[in-house]
Amino acid sequence: MTRFFYLFVKCCVVACLLSMTTLSAWAGIRIESPDHVDVGMPFFLRVFGPENFREITFRWQDKDLTVLAVAGEHGREAVVLLGVCLESPLGVQRIDGTVQKGDQRLPFTHEVHVQPRTFPEQWLQVAREMVSPDQSLHPRIEEERRKVRAALERVTPDRLWETPFVRPVSGNISSEFGLRRFFNDQPRAPHRGVDLRGAEGTLVRAFSNGKVVLTGDHFFAGRSVYIDHGLGVVTQYIHLSEVTVQEGQKIIAGEPIGKVGATGRVTGPHLHFGLSILGFWVDPLALLD
Ligand SMILES: [Zn+2]
Known part of the structure; x- marks a missing residue:
C-alpha cells in the first residue's frame, strides 16, 4: 500500500513537472484562428510569440506548409491564409503542426468545424x-x-x-x-x-x-x-x-x-x-x- 502510494506521488510529481515544462515552453505563444468556417471560405491562422519564436510547420487538408515568423506589432508573428475547399468533408478538420521556439518544437492542434453552405443555381446560355x-x-x-x-x-x-x-x-x-x-x-x-x-x-x-x-x-x-x-x-x-x-x-x-x-x-x-x-x-x- 505504502509502495503504491509512493509510486502515485512520484507519478504526480513527474506529471506536474512535465506540465510546468510545457507551460513554460508555451509562454508567450498565442494561436488565433476561427473555430467554425463555412465550406468554400478563406480564414486566417495567426501565431504570435516572443523573440525566439522562429516558425510554424503544419498540415491542413493534406497540404504541408512552413511559415517563418516575422517581426510584428507585438513580438514575432506567423500569419497564414488558409481555406476550406468546396469538396471538404464537413465536421471537425484539424490543423496539426509544431511551433518552433528557440530549439524546441512544440506540437499543436487546432480544430476547425467545417460547416455546410448552400449555393444557388445559375442557368446560362x-x-x-x-x-x-x-x-x-x-x-x-x-x-x-x-x-x-x-x-x-x-x-x-x-x-x-x-x-x-x-x-x-x-x-x-x-x-x-x-x-x-x-x-x-x-x-x-x-x-x-x-x-x-x-x-x-x-x-x-x-x-x-x-x-x-x-x-x-x-x-x-x-x-x-x-x-x-x-x-x-x-x-x-x-x-x-x-x-x-x-x-x-x-x-x-x-x-x-x-x-x-x-x-x-x-x-x-x-x-x-x-x-x-x-x-x-x-x-x-x-x-x-
Ligand atoms: Zn465568373
Missing part, C-alpha cells in the same frame, strides 16, 4: 462550342488546364501578401462564388470565383503584392493573369480585354494588371476574380471591402 468544344480543341484546353494547375499549386515560401486586400474593380458582384452552374441546360463545374461588374476597358488592379506567374489567352478564360502572393495564395483575373503585365513581373497591391473585357466563355464584359489557397478555389468576397 452561351455559344454551343463553349459548352461542348470541338474535339480538335481538346489538346489546347488540356494544355491550358495544366498550366493553370501548375500556377495554382505553387507554394512559394515567403508571404508577399499584406492586408488590407485590394478589390480588383470597384463594381459590385454579378455572380457569387459557388453557384451551381448549368450552361445551355447542361450541368458544369461550380463557379469558382466572383464576377465583378465593370465596363469594357475598366482597369483591373492586383489584389495584393506578388509576382505574375502566368498570362495567356485561354479558350474558356480568355485573356488571363495569375499572380502568386506567396505561401500558396494565387489570384486569377480572367476574361480581360487586355493584359498589361508580363510573366515574372513583380506587382504591388493595387497596381493595374489589365482591363475588363469579354474574352473566353462569357455573356458580357465583367471581371471573373478567383482566389486559390494551396491549390483550392475559395470565396474572395470575405476578404474584399
Whole structure:
C-alpha cells in the first residue's frame, strides 16, 4: 500500500513537472484562428510569440506548409491564409503542426468545424462550342488546364501578401462564388470565383503584392493573369480585354494588371476574380471591402 502510494506521488510529481515544462515552453505563444468556417471560405491562422519564436510547420487538408515568423506589432508573428475547399468533408478538420521556439518544437492542434453552405443555381446560355468544344480543341484546353494547375499549386515560401486586400474593380458582384452552374441546360463545374461588374476597358488592379506567374489567352478564360502572393495564395483575373503585365513581373497591391473585357466563355464584359489557397478555389468576397 505504502509502495503504491509512493509510486502515485512520484507519478504526480513527474506529471506536474512535465506540465510546468510545457507551460513554460508555451509562454508567450498565442494561436488565433476561427473555430467554425463555412465550406468554400478563406480564414486566417495567426501565431504570435516572443523573440525566439522562429516558425510554424503544419498540415491542413493534406497540404504541408512552413511559415517563418516575422517581426510584428507585438513580438514575432506567423500569419497564414488558409481555406476550406468546396469538396471538404464537413465536421471537425484539424490543423496539426509544431511551433518552433528557440530549439524546441512544440506540437499543436487546432480544430476547425467545417460547416455546410448552400449555393444557388445559375442557368446560362452561351455559344454551343463553349459548352461542348470541338474535339480538335481538346489538346489546347488540356494544355491550358495544366498550366493553370501548375500556377495554382505553387507554394512559394515567403508571404508577399499584406492586408488590407485590394478589390480588383470597384463594381459590385454579378455572380457569387459557388453557384451551381448549368450552361445551355447542361450541368458544369461550380463557379469558382466572383464576377465583378465593370465596363469594357475598366482597369483591373492586383489584389495584393506578388509576382505574375502566368498570362495567356485561354479558350474558356480568355485573356488571363495569375499572380502568386506567396505561401500558396494565387489570384486569377480572367476574361480581360487586355493584359498589361508580363510573366515574372513583380506587382504591388493595387497596381493595374489589365482591363475588363469579354474574352473566353462569357455573356458580357465583367471581371471573373478567383482566389486559390494551396491549390483550392475559395470565396474572395470575405476578404474584399
Ligand atoms: Zn465568373
